[in-house]
Amino acid sequence: VQLVESGGGSVQAGGSLRLSCASSIYKYSSYCMGWFRQAPGKQREGVALIDSHGATKPADSVQGRFTISKDHAANTLYLQMNSLRPEDTAMYYCAAGSSSLVLATCPRTAMTYSYAFDYWGQGTQVTV
Numbered sequence: 001v002q003l004v005e006s007g008g009g010s011v012q013a014g015g016s017l018r019l020s021c022a023s024s025i026y027k028y029s030s031y032c033m034g035w036f037r038q039a040p041g042k043q044r045e046g047v048a049l050i051d052s053h054g055a056t057k058p059a060d061s062v063q064g065r066f067t068i069s070k071d072h073a074a075n076t077l078y079l080q081m082n083s084l085r086p087e088d089t090a091m092y093y094c095a096a097g098s099s100s101l102v103l104a105t106c107p108r109t110a111m112t113y114s115y116a117f118d119y120w121g122q123g124t125q126v127t128v
Contacts, residue, residue, distance in 0.1 A: 003094050008124030015084050015128070021077040021094030021121055029072050031098045032106030035079045036114055037090035037126075046111020047092070048079065057108040062088075084128045091123040 007019040025031060034049040048058040048068035056068050067080040077094050097103045100116035110116060 003096060003119050003121035005092065005094050005121040005124040008092060008126045010127040011084055013085055013128055016080070016082045017084065017126060019079040019081065019092055019094075019124060019126075021079075023075045023077065023096065025075075025096055025119060028075055028096060029070065031096040032103040032110060032117075033070065033077050033094065033096045034111065034117070035068060035077075035092060035094055036111075037088075037092045039090040042090075044093075044114055046114070049106055049108065049110060050077070051106035055106075057106070057111070059111060081126070084126075086128050089126060089128050091125050093123045094121045095119065 002024045004022045011017055030052045032051055035047040036044050037047050038044040046059055047062055050056050050068045050070055065083045069078045095117035096119045097117035099118055102113045102116040103110055
């Protein structure tokens with residue numbers, strides 16, 4: 001099983017980037033999927049989740065600026081990031097999970113339980 005992120009890079013404040021996460025998970029669309037980020041010296045934090053029905057749950061810090069989405073045909077998860085700020089600088093990871101009860105309904109609070117996600121990508125760096 002693989003999750004492979006791409007699309008990171010350096011951008012000026014106010015700019016945009018689109019991250020992609022290609023998945024080899026069978027029936028990945030049935031999983032709770034999300035984006036997390038970790039800046040140097042800081043804990044990993046959840047950015048946004050999307051459940052099996054396509055309902056999205058963004059973190060307060062990115063509400064109105066970032067949009068999570070998925071393409072079933074392409075088995076790909078996306079994160080459109082607009083109005084980027086220096087504080088968005090971090091390594092961004094995509095994750096997927098289904099085995100933990102914590103992720104049963106893919107609630108917004110699951111962003112605080114990164115341990116519950118079964119699969120992780122290698123990360124892509126975003127620098128603002």
